[in-house]
Amino acid sequence: MKRYVVCGMSNRALGMFIKPMLKTFSDSCQLVGMLDVDEVRFEVCRQQYPETTEVPAFSAGEFDRMVEEVRPDAVIVTSRDDTHVDFIIQGLRHDLEVVSEKPMAVTADECRRIMEAEEESRGHVNVTFNYRYNPYHMKIKELIDSGKIGRVTSVDLNWYIDTYHGSSYFQRWNRYREHSGGLSIHKSSHHFDLVNWWIDQQPEEVFAYGALNYYGSDSVHNPRKEDGRHCATCDVKLDCPYYTRWNTRSNTASVQDDHISSDMKRREGYTGYRPDKCVFDSDITIEDTYTAVVKYSQGSLLNYSVNFSLPYEGYRLAINGTEGRLETMEYHAPSRVPFPVQEQTIDYFPLFGSKETIHVVEREGGHGGGDPVLQEDIFLGENPKRPYTILSGSWDGALAVAAGEAVWKSAHENQPVRVEDLLAATEVMKGRGD
Template sequence: MKKYAVCGVSNRAITMFIQPMLRNFTQQARLVALLDKDPKRFAVCKQDHPSTQGVPEYKEDEFERMVDETRPDVIIVAGRDDTHITYIEKALNRDLDVISEKPMTTNAADSRRVMEAEKKSKGKVTVTFNYRYSPYHTKIKETILSGKLGRITSVDLNWYIDTYHGSSYFQRWNRNRDHSGGLSIHKSSHHFDLINWWLDQKPVEVFAYGDLNYYGNESEYNPDQVDGRHCHTCEVKRDCSYYSRWNSRSNSITVEDDHITSDEKRKETYTSYRPDQCIFDSEIAIEDTYTATVKYDRGSLLSYSINFSLPYEGYRLAINGTKGRLETTEFHAPSRVPFPVPEQTIDYFPLFGSKEVIHVVKNQGGHGGGDPLIQEDLFLGEDPLRPYKILSGSEDGAYAVMTGEAVWRSVKEHRPITIEELMKKEPMHQ
């Protein structure tokens, strides 16, 4: 049995790691320590899961004492994105294995630091890219590996975030680039990892455009240009289209999302955490819209776009190869889509021949059924019967972050950005 310590007792830490350890992997994993700067987070965790009552608690600067006293085998890093680098490095310096929530870091320079620290350590870094584990995404990987598409020439990926989920990033800490790296890293890096994994190629150059179109002080939806408002006390919230769309006057509307806890009100007293900050504050400077072209080391090209304020959530994907084309469309959170949606399939078009529709066996669980599968690999070891590598390491985490940073740098600098130059540069601040 391995012993685990959690650094950053976030909602993700509780639902993705702590809860499975307590319910499904009691013979393989034991939680021995919790570390966070906010005692309220310990209280919430122990209230939700009484069996953790006796687990020792440590402050954010007590990592060394925690390791000395509890002797964990693995450190789970799941706090705010900018804290990841600190605990990953500390763990590797103590020769401990690390499981890091994605993104691994908030910038390319810190990703490089992780890889360098890992080279000197007996510990190993695992990054939890659970998008890889969706049954649709593994089927796409298997289709590519089968050779049905031939050599991949280009990929088109358009990702859509609806007004509920998209606005949530601008209500929380994610809107601060120093905390999240911006959405091209916090969110898009997950998509870039998917492409890197599907193609089994490395990105080499990126050119991108991006802008802040929906949120911030200058938004056409801003009912009043006043800073510092919060949704729960805002006097003009009924004039806010984003608030009105997802909240009734009686608060009887319940909205579900596997990215956002439904119990945010209970967590409003978390230190330095407000989930209801105004999406029109003037301090918001990150982008909410991107388009990008990415070139890969074996010739494939990616055309990518993401928009954080759309009527529905999901993606459209096409992968083109020398032998055929693959297409699929996903509608995420169908309960929030204002029209009937078809069941997702994968359509295969041979270059010369008839269309084939591929149906996928679904799994239960978060992120399209991917969460339970990655949890099995994390706590039981990778499935030895799976014919391909799926669990991510530090290099995977770094390339995803670097692609995301290249997108942002390209937007700011109006030029192509190579991944090679990001291997050498220090972090760029707004």
């Protein structure tokens, strides 16, 4: 029976890790400790999962005491992004296994510190990049590894975040770079990790542009320049298209996502936490639009873009190789798309030949069916019958964060940024990508 503690009682912690430990993997896993800055979050967990009523709770500064008293084997880190580094390193110093939500940290320097701590520890780090576990993404990996398109030469990846999801980042702590690293890290690290994993190469150099186009005080959608508003009490919310698109005049959530209403009310009870800050505040320090070109270690090139305020959510992907091309498009959260959407398939175009359409068996569960399979790898060990490695380690986490930081730095400095410069090639780094 493996003993787990959880640092950060976030909604993700409850649904992604605590629930399966209690309901699905209870024969092999035991939750023995919870840690957070806010006691209210413990009460929310206990109300939702009465099985945790007797699980000891600790404040954020009591990590050492927690380990001493409950003797865990592993720690799951699901706190705010900028706190990951401290909890991960503390876990490694106690020789614990560490499972971290993405991003592993908010800067490349923090990633370097984590890897240095891991070198000195009997523990190790895994990062939960659940996008890898989406069945379409696993199939793309299999197709590339089989040599179906030959040597990968270039990748085109355009990611779209809709006005519902995109605006949520600007209502919460994510909108401050010091807390999230910016969306090129908090969100795009998912995307960079996918490409790194698909093509089995390391990002070397990045050139990028970024901008704040939709949110902030200068937005064309801002009904009135004024800081400090909140959706719950705003007197101009019916003039805000981001509000009226997803809410009725009676201030109830859209029927497509009516579970959000109760979840929002629950979060508003957290100490000092407001998930409904105005997306037009002037203190926002991140961008909502990026484009980037990434050069990889074996010569592949990535053309990447992400936009956090679009009419629908999903992505378009094309992977080109010396023997052919793969294409796919996904519409995420189809209940929020205001038009019919087609089934996702993968199209294979051989360089000399006719098109082949590949259908993929879908799975139940969050993130396109990826979450349940990731949970199995975390709590039962990685599936030994899988022909490729999929569970991410600290090096994978570091490369994804460093690529995201390079995007922001390049956009800010208007020059190319080398990823290895951000990771500061120390003795620990040497040989990591060999």
